[in-house]
Amino acid sequence: MFDATLTGRTAVVTGASRGIGEAVAAALLQSGADVTTFQRGPNSDALRAIADASGRPLAHVAVDFADPNSVDAAIDRVGAVDILVNNAGTQIRHDAVDFPLGDFERVLAVNVNAVFQLSQGFGAGMVERGTGKIVTLASLLTFQGGLRVPAYAASKGAVAQLVKALSNEWAGRGVNVNAVAPGYVETEMNEALLADPVRFAQLSDRIPAGRWGSPQDIASAVVFLCTPYAEYIHGAVLPVDGGWLAR
Numbered sequence: 686m687f688d689a690t691l692t693g694r695t696a697v698v699t700g701a702s703r704g705i706g707e708a709v710a711a712a713l714l715q716s717g718a719d720v721t722t723f724q725r726g727p728n729s730d731a732l733r734a735i736a737d738a739s740g741r742p743l744a745h746v747a748v749d750f751a752d753p754n755s756v757d758a759a760i761d762r763v764g765a766v767d768i769l770v771n772n773a774g775t776q777i778r779h780d781a782v783d784f785p786l787g788d789f790e791r792v793l794a795v796n797v798n799a800v801f802q803l804s805q806g807f808g809a810g811m812v813e814r815g816t817g818k819i820v821t822l823a824s825l826l827t828f829q830g831g832l833r834v835p836a837y838a839a840s841k842g843a844v845a846q847l848v849k850a851l852s853n854e855w856a857g858r859g860v861n862v863n864a865v866a867p868g869y870v871e872t873e874m875n876e877a878l879l880a881d882p883v884r885f886a887q888l889s890d891r892i893p894a895g896r897w898g899s900p901q902d903i904a905s906a907v908v909f910l911c912t913p914y915a916e917y918i919h920g921a922v923l924p925v926d927g928g929w930l931a932r
C-alpha cells in the first residue's frame with residue numbers, strides 16, 4: 686500500500702503570497718508537509734490560518750527572483766528540502782515591436798534563470814540523498830505563442846526544456862523533475878484578461894470544461910506530483926487546462 690501523505694516532508698514553494706502558489710502551499714501543509722515560501726511579499730493571513738489549523742510549520746524568506754544574489758542567499762538560508770515547487774512567475778505585456786529588452790530580460794530572469802538556480806541549489810542535495818521532487822509551473826504558452834507576450838512564451842517554452850534536461854540527469858538518481866501547465870486560472874496575473882469582457886468571453890468559449898481553472902485545480906496536480914503516486918513520472922509537462930489543448 687502507498688502512503689500518499691507528505692507528513693514530515695520539507696517543501697519550498699516560490700511565489701506563495703497569492704494565486705496558484707498560495708493554493709499549492711496550502712495543499713502541501715494540509716498534506717502534512719512543513720512549508721517555507723519564497724517571494725518578496727509576506728505570507729497571506731489565509732495561508733497562516735491554514736498552517737495553524739494543520740499544525741504544520743510555515744516560514745517565509747523574502748526573495749527577489751530578478752536578483753541572483755537574493756536567490757543564492759535564500760537557498761543557503763534553507764539548506765536541504767525534500768520538495769521544491771517553482772511556482773513564482775512574472776508576466777509583462779507589450780506589442781512585440783515595442784517590447785523593451787530590459788522587460789524581456791526581467792521575465793527570463795524570474796521565469797527561467799531563477800528556476801534553474803533554485804533547481805540546481807536544492808536539486809544537488811536531492812541527488813546526493815537519492816530522493817526529491819521538483820515541480821515547476823509551465824503554461825499553455827509552453828505549447829502556444831500567445832499574443833503580446835513574447836518574453837513569457839519564450840520563458841515557458843524554456844521551462845519545459847529545462848525540466849526535461851534535469852530529468853534526464855536526475856531520474857536515475859531518485860529525483861522526479863516535472864512540470865504542470867495550467868490553463869486559464871483566475872489570478873492577479875490575468876487581471877487584464879479578466880477585465881476585458883470580449884477577450885474573457887472568447888477565451889471562456891474555447892475551454893471544453895466550460896470554466897476557467899481555480900488555483901486549487903492546479904494545486905491538486907502539483908501535490909500529486911510530489912507524492913509517491915507519481916514515483917515513475919519523470920520529465921513530464923502535465924496540462925491542467927480544462928481540455929484547452931485537446932481542442
Ligand SMILES: NC(=O)c1ccc[n+]([C@@H]2O[C@H](COP(=O)([O-])OP(=O)(O)OC[C@H]3O[C@@H](n4cnc5c(N)ncnc54)[C@H](OP(=O)(O)O)[C@@H]3O)[C@@H](O)[C@H]2O)c1
Nearest residue numbers: 700701702704705724725726749750773774824870872874
Ligand atoms: N494564472 C494563470 O492563468 C496561469 C496560467 C499558466 C501558468 N501560470 C503560472 O503559474 C505560476 C503562478 O501564477 P499566478 O497566476 O498564481 O501568479 P500571480 O498571482 O501573479 O502570483 C505570482 C507570485 O510570484 C511571486 N513573484 C513574482 N515576481 C517575483 C519576483 N521577482 N521575486 C519573487 N517573487 C515573485 C509573487 O510574489 P510577490 O509579488 O510577493 O513577490 C506571487 O506570489 C506562474 O509561474 C505563472 O506563470 C499561471
